[in-house]
Amino acid sequence: MPIIKDGAIIEDSWTVLDEESDAPSSADIIIPLNIMLEKADRLSNHSGRIGLLIPNDVAVEDHADLIAKADLVVLELPAFTDGRAYSQARALREDLGFEKELRVKGDVLVDQAAYLLRCGFDSFDFEGEFDAVSWEKSTNIMTTGYQRTYRDKLSYRD
């Protein structure tokens, strides 16, 4: 799947660690939260960057310590109608102060990209084809909004 950032496909260094295998110690690895909770100590001499994959039924506040140490957090959108990740993202950004890369993975519709950006996501790992033109259009059509969110570029009476 392509990774989209700033409206374009990027080369991506992250690989997801699965249940059993151990990645080379210098790789950038994304670790699902449950594995992280079990194996945290075995990662102490890992020299690559560590990302955290958090399922959407998890309260992010409960894992503030792990999140603070992560270089990347990946949240999931199992169906485009399932909006839990939007709330998780805002809690991460605005309440826990997470500043590193926040990625969403799953069934992202181009028409949702603008909301996801406003909730604090910076990169997208989605199923299906990426069309840069409609992406560009859909993420720029609204320049106004009635909420102030993390790094929001929209104007709100200002």
Add this chain to the structure above:
Amino acid sequence: MYVYDDFDEKFVRERAAQFRDQVERRLSGQLSEAHFRPLRLMNGVYLQLHAYMLRVAVPYGTLSSKQMRQLAMIATKYDKGYGHFTTRQNIQFNWPKLKDLPDILDDLADVGMHAIQTSGNCIRNVTSDQWAGVAADEVTDPRPYAELMRQWSSLHPEFSYLPRKFKIAITGASSDRAAIAFHDIGIQVLKNDNGEIGFAVYVGGGLGRTPMVGKKIRDFISLEDLLPYLVAILRAYNLEGRRDNKYKARIKILVHETGIDEFKAKVEKIFDGLEKEKLRAPAGEIERIQGFFALPDYASAEANPESLSKARSENPAFDAWVNRNVAEHKQAGYAIANISLKPIAGIPGDATSEQMNLVADLAETYSFSEIRVSHEQNLVLAHVKETDLFELWQALVPAGLATANIGAITDMITCPGLDYCALATARSIPVAQKISEKFADQKRQEEIGDLKVKISGCINACGHHHAGHIGILGLNKKGEEYYQITLGGSGDQAAAVGEILGPGFSGDDVAGAIDTLVNRYVELRNETSETFLEVVKRVGLEPFKEALYADH
């Protein structure tokens, strides 16, 4: 009333352009119906039985004459010359074409209107008391706070993919005319001992297949914390509301299954952790909005004028209209004139383009160009001089808008039912029409007094039947429509869900059954001032069951 500034206008124009793009992609096949569906729903576009339907937001039920004329224009140009006012204070057009919808949204934007979030699993149009600002029993006008919530909830980036739809209602009065107990969030405006405005907040009310009365979650939340508190409730719901079963996805189920105490604890925990400053309205914004809701420049007007009593004594029909449709205003010499959209045997809530234009003109002449839509599907001119009432009535009569039945048995809430709705199990409009005919006699209606009949064409309860003093629910058994009757529901400050009386009735027999119930009530009441609902509460269902089923 609120008037868009450049920012608001830019926002709705951008939104209309966005929807135009989405419709074009749908028409060209680039977007599948599955992907288009949530997008069109968030713009008020439903697919009904015969056509698309567009639901236009009338925020907290307040409209200007100019906006009403534009609605009339839309009904004429893109529809069949009429619109339908709904229980959520909105207006629906039943026959627009998909390709015309973007143009309609542009026409709406021209007068500061939109269809944003009138459907879909998002925060819906915020509703309020149709007498807001003028009711004698009000702490303060709730509409500035409703407008604040309208803005805050519009295209909310976090709350546009909720488990299910989300409805907020607010009242500032002690008599609840906005049915706040039957909303996902119900808000009552209060003043504390220091004279500061704040809000009691209720959560988890709703109708549908599992009706529930909302539970109090906060006694008093300050004005500055209103939006952060709403964020906390919605975040708790967005994260934990059920997504496995759409019939259990409303917040009422979450609150019910979690228990209000535990749910409140969750909300308060989220609230405590919020970075609140950014979630509050920008400085000065509330005052800016409040400025729009200043009372109009009332002239000094004579209270109880001689001319009014004279006109009443000379015209029994006018007298009946004043009795039923005119309510007390907080300004001496002024009155609230309610315009019934429930003509005898008509379609409840429908208005033709001509009627809309007339009401717009009358509002301009008599009521500071302002019109209200009530959740009971009627219109209101909220600031009419008592000395103008007779002239106003005379103008309403020839247009079929002077029916004297507000709050009476023929003032029924009725959902579109099987005549329009794809989810319906039975028709509701023809049943309402039959009941209306049966009780057409003005004198009999007066003898019966206040009685709220509410009809839904299926278990989704769009017609509020659970909250009807008499509720009627249309169902279907083996291809036959039949109707279940409930008694004792109420949508006001003493909110209650009606109880089922017994076996249902066929469409032909419903009106007769209602007649039997009403006759029994008249026999049972201690004095004429004892209302139907009071009698049901006093004697219970038994006497009514007996009357209905004894000889069956």
